[in-house]
Amino acid sequence: MAQSLAWLGRSPGRYSPVQIARLHKFTSMLLEENGQQNLIASATVPFLWSRHILDSAQLVDLVPRGTSGEWVDLGTGAGFPGMICAILCPDLPFTLVEERRKRADWLKKAMNANGLENTTVHHGRLSTLARRNAAIISARAFASLPDTLAQASHIATPETWWLLPKGKSAAEELAQMGEQGAMFHVEHSCTNDNAGIIVGRTTMIDTGALR
Template sequence: MITTEDDARAWLRALPECDDAAMARLEMLAALLAQENQRQNLVSEASLGQVWLRHIADSAQLLPFVPRGTGPWMDLGTGAGFPGLVIAALRPECEVLMIESRARRIDWLDRARIAMGLDRARVVGQRLEMVESCQAAVISARAFAPLTRLLTLSARFSTSDTIWLLPKGQSAQQELHDLREWRHVFHVEQSLTDPQAGIIVGTLAGRKGKAK
């Protein structure tokens, strides 16, 4: 379990993706976030004191579930940039689509992306319902919507091979237990940054009663 800022930095350093350039991008992200948080409430003020644990490592823990070279990666409701900007910072070669509908968040994500030199990352500034259908190899969503609604909104971007990564906090097991309408191969992984949190991981086959 990662419990401190030092633990988080050490864990990140041990990732295959985290060379000196990647760490510099993450350092820049932490600094930009602190500055921007004075202008708009991107994250809680209290969490800024644990930004490496609460936001950066918490986002990066999704990477081991996805083989290198897998893309595009679609992050739903990216908001302050988690996990989208962290994924892009650690895998800059990967196409990362950050879906966000709030104008000030869109502006922040674009400025941060450009400052960090993330040429393969792109901000899609629309409500999810309005985003043009495409096939994503990975779909992530952190605190975006309850599981059933999330799948209803976003299943059109998924194939049977798409990897879903859905940090769900304490509700992960219950939300998965309550999932009735979908054929899936989902399970809950323990979060590395929160002993009470889980991550729903797996693939989606489609709605029950409908053809694939």
């Protein structure tokens, strides 16, 4: 936890005491709820802050300066990375998509407990989410890169920024895209030397062709 808090505090004044307190409250709620439903694997509990909180928070640094508009997080699960980024980016509207009722209900509870007025939880499959022009789309352990682009094509525009933590498969997935992957690149994760995050826009890529 100390390493994660040091990372969050590396730029004095960037994150307020209220935001840090919300992260603590969220993690406390998550650990309590984890006894009722399997939000995170038990093996990752001792590494909660690095494995989940910091792993999510690092995406904020990958958003280009001046980006505005809605951030949609696909298959948010226990709130990673969507809920963490929503806490750290109070000026952006967030929509967290989660199809499992029990998890969606808990996410709403955590959202309300932390006073996240910038956040909405959408219970249902991604296909049931109304068309919109998302400024940012994130997804952690959601689907392959082509499938993610195809499934989310109705909420994206060529200007949408995609932030997709992929673990060890990032470079391989991007290579498999061939020329259509040219608008993306891999950023190294600060929590795992072997993990990568696919970042980019779908400018000039026909997402419909990926269906």
